[in-house]
Amino acid sequence: MNQLPIHALLPSIREALAHHDQVILEAPTGAGKSTALPLAMLDWPEIAGRILMLEPRRVATRSVAQFIAERRGQCLGQEVGFRIRGESRVGSQTRLEIVTEGILTRMIQQDPELKGVGLIIFDEIHERHLTTDLGLALALEVQASLRDDLKLLAMSATLSGLPLAELMPEAKSLSSEGRSFPVAVDYRPVKGQQAWLEHMGRCVLELLGPDSPAPAELAAGSLLAFLPGKAEILRLAEFLGARLDGERFSICPLYGELPPQAQDKAIAPAPAGRRKLVLATNVAESSLTIEGISLVVDSGYRRHAGFNPRTGVSRLALKRISQASATQRSGRAGRLAPGYCLRLWSQEEHDRMPKADEPEILHSDLLPMVLDCAFWGARSLQELTLLTAPPKVHETLGWELLTQLELVDARRKITPLGQAAHRLGCHPRLAHMLLKAKLLAEKQQRPELATLACLLAGVLEARGLPRRGADIGGYLALACQGLTGSQVKSWQQKLKLGGALAEAVSHARDQDIGLLLALAYPDRIAKARGVDGYQLANGTGVSLAPEDALAGHPWLVIADFQQTEGRTAGRVYLASRFDVSLLERELDFLVTRQQECGWDEAKGRFYAEHQAKVGQILLSTQAIANLDRSQIVAAILAQLRRKGLGLLNWDESVTQLQLRLALVGEHYQDQDWPSLTDEALLASLESWLAPYLTQVNNLAQLARIDCHGLLRNLMSWEQQQKLDALLPTSWPMATGTRARLHYDANGRALLSVRLQEALGMSQSPMLAQGKIPVTMTLLSPAQRPLAVTADLASFWQGPYHEVKKEMRGRYPKHLWPDDPANTLPTKFTKKKTLASGAASRND
Template identity: 65%
Template sequence: MTSLPIQAVLNSLRVQFADHSQIILEAPTGAGKSTALPLAMLAWPEITGKILMLEPRRVAARNVAQFIAKQLGQAAGQQVGYRVRGESKVSADTRLEIVTEGILTRMIQQDPELSGIDVIIFDEIHERHLTTDLGLALALEVQQSLRDDLRIIAMSATLSGLPLDTLMPNAAQIHSDGRSFAVEIAYQPCPSQQMWLTHMSRVILDTITSIELAAYQQGSVLAFLPGKGEIRKLAGLLRELLDASWLICPMYGDLSSAEQDQAIRAAEPGKRKIVLATNVAESSLTIEGITLVIDSGYRREASFNPKTGVTRLGLKRISQASAIQRSGRAGRLAAGYCVRLWSQEEQGRMRKVDEPEITQAELTSMALDCANWGAKSFAELSLLTPPPAIHEQVAWGLLQQLELIDSQRKLTPLGRDAYALGCHPRLAHMLLKAKQLAQDDNQPQLCLLACVLAGIIEARGLPKKGADIHHYLTEALQGQIKQQVRQWQQSLAISGQINEAIRNASTRDISYLLALAYPDRIAKARGHEGFLLSNGTGVVISADDSLAHEPWLVVADFQETQGRNAGQVYLAARLDERLFTAELTSLVTTHVHAGWDEAKGRFFAEKHTKIGEIIIKVDTGITPERAHITAALLAQIRIKGLTILNRDELLIQLQYRVELARHFDPEHDWPCLSDEFLLASLEDWLGPHLDNIRSLAALAKVDAYGLVKNLLNWQQQQRLEQLVPTHWPMATGTRAPIRYQMPLDADGHFYHNHDQQGRALLSVRLQEALGMAQSPTILHGKMTVTMELLSPAQRPLAATADLASFWQGPYIDVKKEMRGRYPRHLWPDDPVNTVATKFTKKKTPGV
């Protein structure tokens, strides 16, 4: 430990510690920041309280704590301890505590002053886990408002793309060297992406047997894969290729502590090890004896879809930063070798860093954290990266639907209890409602059943028994699920036997409880196309599943996958329709739907009884009321466009003129009159004028031009006539009409650029333009009018925005041709100095 590079900056860090409450430490792989630094800080006399260190991954938190404790000659739980979800080893003597999985956030929420804690260390902050970002935001607020003596250290292997200096502008910045040996990089792309796992197994075999790579073959192999499924498949392929001297050790988050420890520790004498890991092994976690890395280049990335309210899993290429982290694992002990299963050219095209989880994740639990903290939006927190607005909006909306917050985003009493339970807000709502039912109706079995369902939904690695959640109830009688169910039973103070609750579970009870957690996922069968969820999303279920032909379901778990139009249902239950008129009546809504019947040529009204987007029942024969007809008229306009109105050229020209004024005269508050805006605001400008309209024919006679023009006040109408006139006064007394033309994009919307800003076209007979040296201008000289010069028979002869050049050039040819065709009209040799006329030569004085 004394030879690690971090030792070189410990004195500097300690000096800065005296004057700075915030420190940013950049320390590459192998520096010792996760181990040697917190170990050294335990001996600093100025730190009298506890040190908290946040690790983004449970495996790393436990491993780091055990390693540091070992350096002190102690077991974890004495001076050094850890707390991760489902496991804790701390005592009254613990001074350094490694925590993860949102535990820091809960500690701050429960005790905002963080009593007895002197330092918080955020390790591997570059990984940008959601819980890390939130924990840092809350810790900074505690420091600024309650604990100016609290010290915060943010540590990262790299500061590239990490806006820490913006969030912590007064922090001291310290850089440490890393310690790693040279790693030789080789690229071996897979010829066919469909067979990349087979290719990876062959690359591993070639790498550990090649004579040319003998220098690197003394150690073990670390292979990076995207997930548990790929790890299991590759393990099967390798066991067929290798003898018993090789240990195949999976490494992912769902494994037991014993299985994780086997992957981390050095191989026993006479054995070599191949560790098949997810990106859990990218940083913090040191796997002993690794000299060879085989990198698939993939990660399983979750991406939240706000339209469906579910997270989509996709296979994505890792970032360049991740590729560097992974290859560095081969050089921790000696010179190493890394094979990347993609091309060097593709390496250059990969994104620089991974997207922060806050931009990709579902945010409902984070919103509940915010509400419990007293924040009404994420913008009130000091976050490294703001989340997408729609993701945040969906999260707050779901909390309100679950009655955990009110309309002001203030936590309700039910919301406070839900936060205390510590599970997903959906499940917390189900558990608490079930507890209330157990107390009000003396049904403790119902609450126990809710605990069982929540345990199954939260469980990982369930055996495959189809989608029906009934088939999994007995899983709650053993292992981690049983332990979790017992914890909820204790938290809810509900007595009874779990096995009895499972034995008496009915379809009605199960579907009712699941509907409390997933009111937006009630599903109705729609023929051969699967099911429609009440949130409007389509899902499918395996054709051979026992639930495939049920008329109604409630879906607890479904996943969207790349390349599929509908999500795949993994957990659901039959829904008892009688619940719609009993326990689930609060989810049922009724409203009158009115429309226009094209076939019958009349308006109609229907009463729709619905659950979300699903129509349960339709009552016809209802006489449309005035409001229904108006709504149907507006709906028809939105369907068919403004052309269904009396949208004549006068209205179109008004729209063009106002758009030019908006572009060239922006300092005045011109309204938008585009089709898009007018359709979106029909209720405001058109709705009040439809009281006597009862047919589409009558609708076509509405004075749309007058109504739209009235969206301009009197001053704007006068200014518009000055800036963008409809006519131009000629010297002859004629008011020549001006037509405006505007460029439209592919969607029919106005757009402006330097080359295309629309044009004004003034049409007038050539003789009436005589004496004009230049083309007219409008919009205070910002736009030149294009002159469309007509023959005496009102046919176009030429169009020009540069009248002076026209007289000097093209006019000569026009004059030659027109003199013979129209000899009675004036075709002067000097048009600029000739008086304009609208008569023939005979009636023109002086000719």
């Protein structure tokens, strides 16, 4: 321990803590910051009080505490202890407590002064877990307002991209060298269409075989493989178990859901004469030293849960890890000796990976954090000193749901129910269910109802339960056992409930389960649609396996579902049958009753009805007989705003009027021209259109309204006259033709006319008192474009002569003069033109 790099920095850390309340320590992997540092601090008299050290993961919390206790020659719970959810090994003499981050938040909320605590250490703060950010924010506030003697030490493997200095500007910053032995890194990307997990299995077998690509002195060591999740770990374990000699190799999964004994087996040294294969999630990235590891195989994947505020759940996706994470993983092979790492991607792809992972606060469900915020007395997460600000939409959704669950009031002040929910220490949804279940049990004199709620909460918070279909009732017996059973009994004690768990399981009814789950998940009451699909009250679509026992039931409550990439509907994992008649009794407060007026797109007409809905699910309707005319008009206007002005008689004359007004307004800004843009018209429907809807009930009647006349009348008579003079709709040609003027969105005035009718014109027409030249399209006798010009004089002098050469042969009967600017225009052929001229002379 004395040879770890952190040992050389101990005097500096000790001095910094003596003169500063805040210290930031950068110590790379292998420095000993998680073990040697807290071990040494136990002998520092300058630290008055207990030391709390936060670890991001439960596996590391238990492991680090056990390691330090052994170095002190003591059992856990004496001088060194740990606290994780559902398990505590702390005694009255404990001076160093290793705790998970959520535990610290609870400790601060229950005792804001943190009596008896002298130092809080935030280990691996670079991992940016949500509970880390919250715990640090609360600790900083405690230090600033209540405990100026409290010391804070933030430790990170890297400070790159971590705004600790901005958050703690007065902190003393120190840096330690890491202790990592050289690790050789190779890249082996998946070839072709091969599945990546099979490729990984083949690479592991190759590393363990006689032709291993690892250096000979490393090839005999134990191997650590990083995978994204439990499912991949179990599949790879099965693949390797069928191909490796069980007498020579010990395959040890390592993930958060494993019981402590299995986790300890993965961390411990390999049995004598056997090599160990540890198949782990990212729990093994930091803080843990797994004995004997010299080989690392990295899949390069992680399971990313991105919160979707629209559905209220997290969408699971397989994502590439960051470069920082890849460095941490490869470093596991060089903790105690030189090592070898095989990355299952290319060097080129590695360079494209993100530098570091994003903080959890940017893509997590913030409901528990918002309840913590309310319990602390804050009305917004912005009031806390957070490393990273959360997405506003996620926070807003959290406050809205807390309000719906009556845990905070309309002013975001925590209610007595919210305080009781926070003290239960579970997810706010489940806490609401537990508290409401107790009230129902007392009201109906059915105490087993509250115990059933505790069992349901136990199932929903349990990890690693075997799959038995989606019906949550099939898991209740499992909630009576082990750590889950202990947690259920803890809730019973907090709620002052009695009753045997086994008895509550035997008397559980689907109707009661559905009722209780609806108290936790009112937005996930679901109605069947299609073959295996359901619509949730929040509008989300989910699907249930056709062979599941719940499939085909008309109503469910969905307690757990996940959305994954590539699937349009979420997959249901836990649910219960739901008796819809509960919405008329115990759950009637979830039903909204309103008068709905709108537009039936299928029938193209107005409708009005009384509706009863739970969320977005329509329960019943009743037509309204006597309709208020103002409601019909409001529904028509609402439909126009949804679908656009195209529902009206919006022909070319209307569009041209809009373009003319926009153009005249651009050139004559000193005059008060009305705005006829779609946006302005949609915003002012009540003033220019509503008065003319008194007899309109359907689309056919709506389409008969003279929109051009209505919009033209928005101008005064003088403005109408001036518009027609400045930007007319046609141009009089000398031949008597009134050539139509067309205006486009680019501010051009366009005119199409046969070339012979433009003869004698020395220049293109000018509009708006000479400000806008008309762009002329000169046509052949067959009405095909010959030229486009806004400068007719230049056209006559140049390009016309090429046109004349080509057209004379094609249209010999028509006039193609040598001097077009001084030739009389005509609508006829040369013969008719001459005859017309002769007739004029005779007259």
